[in-house]
Amino acid sequence: MDGKSKIPNPTARRLSLYFRELGDRRALDEKATMxxxxxxxxxxxxxxxxxxxxTFVGQLGHPGVGYSVATLHDNLRRxxxxxxxxxxxxxxxxNIGRALLSYxxxxxxxxxxxxxxxxxxxxIGTTIDQRVIRDVASIKEELVDCDIELGIIAVPAEHAQPVAEKLIEAGVGGILNFAPRRIEVPSTVVLSNVDFTLTLEQLAFQVNLCSTISHEEDDS
Structure with a gap:
């Protein structure tokens, strides 16, 4: 099975983790198995x-031997x-945009x-790390013939949807959205959201839950 569109998002995230781990192992031993x-x-x-x-990679390994780290790593890369x-x-x-540019x-x-x-x-017109900052109104004109397939949104929530529409109109096929707002995109565009506040909220919830359970156990 080799259709990327058929791979569920949770599986795709795990495949990325496998790819990273295999890369680390491969750096130590090109002929390693795992x-x-x-x-x-x-x-x-x-x-x-x-x-x-x-099974989504089409690499089933060998009983008693495992996977060739190099072969599996190459398949995942593709x-x-x-x-x-x-x-x-x-x-x-x-702030978020500048942090991304410095990474x-x-x-x-x-x-x-x-x-x-x-x-x-x-x-507008200034530079960050040798990149000229352009007017957001010129997105479509600036992206013509630039071979840009990915868009990153790091604007206030109220501007996220209009910006997404500009990027889509310019031909971007995937958007990484850091704005704390849900945006709508057509089915032909891939959307990934990163909400720092929501992530911290979930983390705080889990810590609070663990603390509550711990206190209940101490009181029992």
Whole structure:
């Protein structure tokens, strides 16, 4: 099975983790093998879960031997689209946007933010890390023939939807949204949301739950 669109999102996230772990192992030994149990243990998953996930890769391993780390790593690289470079446009040159621009690992992993846009007149025309900040109103014109397939939204919530529409109109096929608001995109566009506040809220909930259970056990 090799259709990327058929891979469920939770599975795709685990495949990315497998890819990273296999890359670390491969760096130590190009000829290494690894069982589903070893891979699962390293990442906190059962061997059954690993085997099920890897059926999407078409790499079933060998009984008693396991998976060739190099072969499985290469297959995952292809499935995840990591065998090529990806250009991205960032909209929003505020705190989050600037932090993303300064993150060197993006370039190391072949994700290149090649265009930056903002709506602040005092910011437009200035540069961040040798990237000129352009007017958000010019997204469509600026992205013509730029081979940019990914868009990153780091703007206030009320501007997220209009920005998404501009990126989609410019031909972007995937959007990473950091704005704390749900945005609507057509089925032909892939959307991934990152909400820091929501993540912290869930973390606080889990800590609070553990604390409550601990107190109840102490009182019993």
């Amino acid at each position: 069982s589903s149990r070893q891979l699962g243990t390293a990442l906190g998953y059962s061997d059954a879960q690993v085997r099920k996930d890897l 499935i995840l689209g990591r065998d090529r470079s990806w250009n991205a446009a960032l909209v929003g040159a505020g 060197r690992r993006f370039d190391e992993q072949k994700f290149h933010i090649t265009r930056v846009f903002d709506s602040n007149p005092r910011t």
